[in-house]
Amino acid sequence: MTMTGNTSLTKPEAIPDWPAPPVQYREPLTIGPLRLSSRFHLAPLAGYTNWPFRLSVREIGGVGLCTSDLVNARAILEGARKTMSLLATDPRERPLFVQIFGAKAEELAAAARWLIDHHLADGIDINMGCPVRKVVKTGGGSALLCDTSGGTVELVRKVVEAVAPVPVTVKMRLGWDDQNWTAPFFARAFEEVGVAAVTIHGRTREQGFSGTVRLEGIRQVVEAVRHIPVFGNGDVRTIMDAARMISVTGCHGIAIGRGALADPWIFRQLDAWVRTGHPGPRPTYHERLQFMRLHLRRLVEWKGDEKYGCIQFRKVATWYCKALRLPKKVQQRLVMLSNLREFEEIIGPYVELGPPPGWTEHEAMGTPVPVPAGPISYW
Numbered sequence: 481m482t483m484t485g486n487t488s489l490t491k492p493e494a495i496p497d498w499p500a501p502p503v504q505y506r507e508p509l510t511i512g513p514l515r516l517s518s519r520f521h522l523a524p525l526a527g528y529t530n531w532p533f534r535l536s537v538r539e540i541g542g543v544g545l546c547t548s549d550l551v552n553a554r555a556i557l558e559g560a561r562k563t564m565s566l567l568a569t570d571p572r573e574r575p576l577f578v579q580i581f582g583a584k585a586e587e588l589a590a591a592a593r594w595l596i597d598h599h600l601a602d603g604i605d606i607n608m609g610c611p612v613r614k615v616v617k618t619g620g621g622s623a624l625l626c627d628t629s630g631g632t633v634e635l636v637r638k639v640v641e642a643v644a645p646v647p648v649t650v651k652m653r654l655g656w657d658d659q660n661w662t663a664p665f666f667a668r669a670f671e672e673v674g675v676a677a678v679t680i681h682g683r684t685r686e687q688g689f690s691g692t693v694r695l696e697g698i699r700q701v702v703e704a705v706r707h708i709p710v711f712g713n714g715d716v717r718t719i720m721d722a723a724r725m726i727s728v729t730g731c732h733g734i735a736i737g738r739g740a741l742a743d744p745w746i747f748r749q750l751d752a753w754v755r756t757g758h759p760g761p762r763p764t765y766h767e768r769l770q771f772m773r774l775h776l777r778r779l780v781e782w783k784g785d786e787k788y789g790c791i792q793f794r795k796v797a798t799w800y801c802k803a804l805r806l807p808k809k810v811q812q813r814l815v816m817l818s819n820l821r822e823f824e825e826i827i828g829p830y831v832e833l834g835p836p837p838g839w840t841e842h843e844a845m846g847t848p849v850p851v852p853a854g855p856i857s858y859w
């Protein structure tokens with residue numbers, strides 16, 4: 481910043497110098513026949529990335545693609561009621577990939593075909609990252625990264641063939657443990673059988689959600705493929721994190737999970753940064769309140785029942801309270817919420833009053849939001 485004459489001019493509240501945006505990110509990215517409007521992708525978060533959240537985040541802008549929570553392939557074929565609810569979508573949230581898990585090629589292929597025949601997805605994502613014991617003990621999730629002898633690649637081939645020309649992607653980890661970073665091998669092999677893109681979470685199964693994301697592992701996956709896009713994933717919460725992920729790994733896009741729970745505006749900011757070099761305006765206090773209300777209303781719509789929708793909302797209420805700096809008593813009431821009228825009663829005074837003294841958009845962006853570390857705290 482150039483200072484002229486007036487020495488009382490100080491730099492306003494720590495405005496960071498944004499890193500130069502990667503020029504290649506301005507070019508459209510395609511996954512098979514789909515052209516994405518941005519290279520930033522909402523990663524699946526079981527229990528959170530249902531249509532109410534996906535659509536609300538998309539409407540803010542900057543999201544190129546969303547993927548559903550993981551869904552059991554067998555349960556799809558059985559028509560399980562809970563599974564059908566997970567598959568619920570809204571016509572406005574396209575393109576959408578549905579993520580399936582399982583260990584049997586025939587089941588995965590049939591479930592993928594069913595989803596496409598029922599117009600529930602624009603693409604299929606196969607889960608090879610889930611570390612949860614219940615999933616890996618049946619041979620699904622990250623356990624699939626252990627079979628380099630042909631079984632896993634064959635399974636993927638069958639899914640690709642079942643839905644062609646609809647794109648199939650795979651979301652995986654680096655491998656089972658540090659002695660077995662099988663992801664680069666698989667990325668190449670998957671490309672050869674027709675996979676349209678891969679997402680790589682830079683941790684091993686053994687790591688769970690602890691430790692740091694190994695960017696060098698993501699880079700190895702990027703270097704292993706020929707043409708298909710690779711989405712880097714893990715611990716991206718800010719523009720600085722994204723810039724680092726892109727510059728170190730060369731990834732073609734970024735998938736963001738927990739960072740979007742903590743800050744649903746992250747995609748809009750990243751997209752603006754890519755296009756203009758600056759992330760644009762931060763969400764205001766009222767925008768945040770409005771987003772919270774919309775999320776709740778859609779959860780109620782999704783569940784078709786006020787009480788159940790409110791129960792879903794309880795687990796996210798705390799995050800909104802933190803960023804808005806709402807008093808503890810508000811938080812305590814919201815985590816017990818049971819209907820929409822009560823929500824309006826609780827929130828009404830804060831809508832009227834506006835932000836508490838000292839609240840700034842800048843500070844709200846930096847508030848640590850205690851989003852879950854992993855799908856369950858123990859596996």
Ligand SMILES: Cc1cc2nc3c(=O)[nH]c(=O)nc-3n(C[C@H](O)[C@H](O)[C@H](O)COP(=O)(O)O)c2cc1C
Pocket residue numbers: 523524525526527548549550579607608609610651681713714715716735736737738739852853854855856
């Ligand atoms: C609560 C929770 C649920 C998750 N559910 C899924 C899932 O259904 N499918 C999947 O592939 N990954 C799942 N993940 C992993 C995330 O998609 C992502 O790979 C991981 O959290 C690292 O990225 P992030 O730091 O941007 O969140 C889950 C993670 C969390 C925290």
